[in-house]
Amino acid sequence: MGGDPLSHLPHGLSFRFLDRVMEFSGENSVVALKNVTADEPFLAGHFPGNPVFPGVFIIEAMAQTAGLLLPPGSMAFLAQVREARFRRPVVPGDQLRLFARRQARLGDIHRFAVRATVEGDLVAEGELDLACRWNPSG
Amino acid sequence: MKKKIRQILSVRLKLAAAVEKIGDDTPLFGPDSLGLDSIDALELVLGLQKEFGVVIEDRAVAVKVLASIDTIASYVESQGKG
Numbered sequence: 001m002g003g004d005p006l007s008h009l010p011h012g013l014s015f016r017f018l019d020r021v022m023e024f025s026g027e028n029s030v031v032a033l034k035n036v037t038a039d040e041p042f043l044a045g046h047f048p049g050n051p052v053f054p055g056v057f058i059i060e061a062m063a064q065t066a067g068l069l070l071p072p073g074s075m076a077f078l079a080q081v082r083e084a085r086f087r088r089p090v091v092p093g094d095q096l097r098l099f100a101r102r103q104a105r106l107g108d109i110h111r112f113a114v115r116a117t118v119e120g121d122l123v124a125e126g127e128l129d130l131a132c133r134w135n136p137s138g
Numbered sequence: 139m140k141k142k143i144r145q146i147l148s149v150r151l152k153l154a155a156a157v158e159k160i161g162d163d164t165p166l167f168g169p170d171s172l173g174l175d176s177i178d179a180l181e182l183v184l185g186l187q188k189e190f191g192v193v194i195e196d197r198a199v200a201v202k203v204l205a206s207i208d209t210i211a212s213y214v215e216s217q218g219k220g
Binding site: 079080103104105106107108109111129131 | 176177179180183184187194195196197200
């Protein structure tokens with residue numbers, strides 16, 4: 001996988017919830033970072049005067065992390081979110097460390113165990129299924 | 139082994155007690171079947187992986203193996219598991 005792995009994700013910059021890929025461990029495990037900054041546009045409304053990084057975007061960030069384990073160029077969609085739990089709010093200044101590990105695949109559907117930590121504390125975890133609908137490398 | 143397969147269907151696919159009414163040869167997928175979908179198939183594959191140590195990743199193989207409780211049991215046996 002050449003170049004910046006983030007560039008293999010299909011998302012435009014306005015919907016990219018990862019800043020950096022830290023490491024791949026084999027084909028089935030990856031760690032990425034997301035710095036939560038106060039200038040994210042949605043924080044003005046979520047919530048006024050009390051910015052909290054939305055849980056659904058933590059799911060998205062974990063899904064994008066999992067997407068790094070799909071063949072480059074894959075167009076994948078969330079097919080299932082299981083057992084998602086949010087342990088505490090994530091706020092500007094926090095650095096999310098995102099972990100994804102592939103547990104299984106069947107054809108074009110991949111199951112990942114995902115979690116997110118801030119300074120070593122678990123803030124979110126769950127299982128995600130991603131369905132590849134287009135994959136140029138077959 | 140079929141009892142264990144029923145248990146996987148029951149717990150992982152949340153079919154609960156309804157699983158008792160499924161025959162060994164009842165089609166699990168496709169028309170006139172139990173109506174399981176591709177996510178259910180992945181769930182089933184994960185269950186079989188955990189319970190019997192068999193790995194199925196290829197969709198064509200899954201279509202044949204996951205056809206019914208009978209076909210699942212034969213496959214697990216053919217892999218020397220269970």
